[in-house]
Amino acid sequence: MSIGYFNGDYIQLDQAVVPIDERGHQFGDGVYEVIRVYDGKPFMLDEHLRRLITSARAIKLQVEQSEEHFKALILEAVQKSNLLDCDVYLQITRGIAVRKHLFPEAPLSVSMTVRPMRVIEDSVRENGVTAMFHTDERWANCYIKSLNLLPNILAKQTAQDRGCFEAILVKDGYVTEGTSSNVYILKDGTVYTTPLSKQILSGVTRMAVEKVTHSLGIPFIEKMFTPDELLGADEVFMTSTSSEILPIVKVDEKDINQGNAGELTLKMHKKFKELIK
CATH class of the missing domain: 3.20.10.10 (D-amino Acid Aminotransferase, subunit A, domain 2)
Known part of the structure; x- marks a missing residue:
């Protein structure tokens, strides 16, 4: 089944969870990756996560979690979804704070979805x-x-x-x-x-x-x-x-x-x- 994740909690995809002051929502202030999973195994996961961290550094996102942390999180989410062939969307933003252009003192937000693979016939x-x-x-x-x-x-x-x-x-x-x-x-x-x-x-x-x-x-x-x-x-x-x-x-x-x-x-x-x- 398709599932979602937001800041530590697994959620239904139609559940409202993103606050109005989330910087990804207001500024597009974040980065993302899409990882394809074949037969339960993420394809080229290391390369995707390296690119994610490179993108985060390029916009001065101070990501404290390691690539191994995100790898474990993705594998856990895929397992919970019970989907063997799926697409994982992983997003990191600058967090939740009152809207202003300067970087806030706020923890980053991490969200993710796992959905059935979109297959080209x-x-x-x-x-x-x-x-x-x-x-x-x-x-x-x-x-x-x-x-x-x-x-x-x-x-x-x-x-x-x-x-x-x-x-x-x-x-x-x-x-x-x-x-x-x-x-x-x-x-x-x-x-x-x-x-x-x-x-x-x-x-x-x-x-x-x-x-x-x-x-x-x-x-x-x-x-x-x-x-x-x-x-x-x-x-x-x-x-x-x-x-x-x-x-x-x-x-x-x-x-x-x-x-x-x-x-x-x-x-x-x-x-x-x-x-x-």
């Missing part, structure tokens, strides 16, 4: 999804996985309204990433993706993709590429915790690989599933 993956280009209007520190996602939400909704699965963000003439994904192109048997910087999130699934490409003997190169280069690619795909490795077959109404899911992309996803096991 095999038919969707085999047929691929569509996307559109959208100007990257986000702030300068996208490497921080913060709660401030309004530009992402607006771009994602624009894509949805136009019948697309994802919006591919473009800044200064180059692709950065998706609204909730990393983006890759395949050209002449080589995978290219945007180099890590403050402008993009260091995706945990991206780390897995790098391992997968190496195991398959596919070169993996970090290199900036333009929208035109993306449209001219042999294959295009996106990755995230929830979408895993997902082919993109059309961008701005222009077919990629004649509108078919790429053979190498599907091969990488098959290898990714083996990595999970």
Whole structure:
């Protein structure tokens, strides 16, 4: 069953628990992670927790709990949910205090949900999804996985309204990433993706993709590429915790690989599933 957690207590998801002066609620003053659990085992949990702590430090959240504490908390919550395949959302905020911009003297708030895994149907993956280009209007520190996602939400909704699965963000003439994904192109048997910087999130699934490409003997190169280069690619795909490795077959109404899911992309996803096991 789906369950929630807030500052030490397990709760029902429809139970009201967040005070009006919670800084995550009022300012988006916090960070989060989404961890996927397969067969009761969190996938790449250490990498997720390292990124969580890195994000917390970047916004000057003084997290006293260790990564081992959060690991135990997640495992306990998954066990209580009785869900084998699920998505865990973990959030840390600057706590509960009277609203003002300066940091308060208050303990941090920790909340979490455990819900059944959102699964992308095999038919969707085999047929691929569509996307559109959208100007990257986000702030300068996208490497921080913060709660401030309004530009992402607006771009994602624009894509949805136009019948697309994802919006591919473009800044200064180059692709950065998706609204909730990393983006890759395949050209002449080589995978290219945007180099890590403050402008993009260091995706945990991206780390897995790098391992997968190496195991398959596919070169993996970090290199900036333009929208035109993306449209001219042999294959295009996106990755995230929830979408895993997902082919993109059309961008701005222009077919990629004649509108078919790429053979190498599907091969990488098959290898990714083996990595999970």
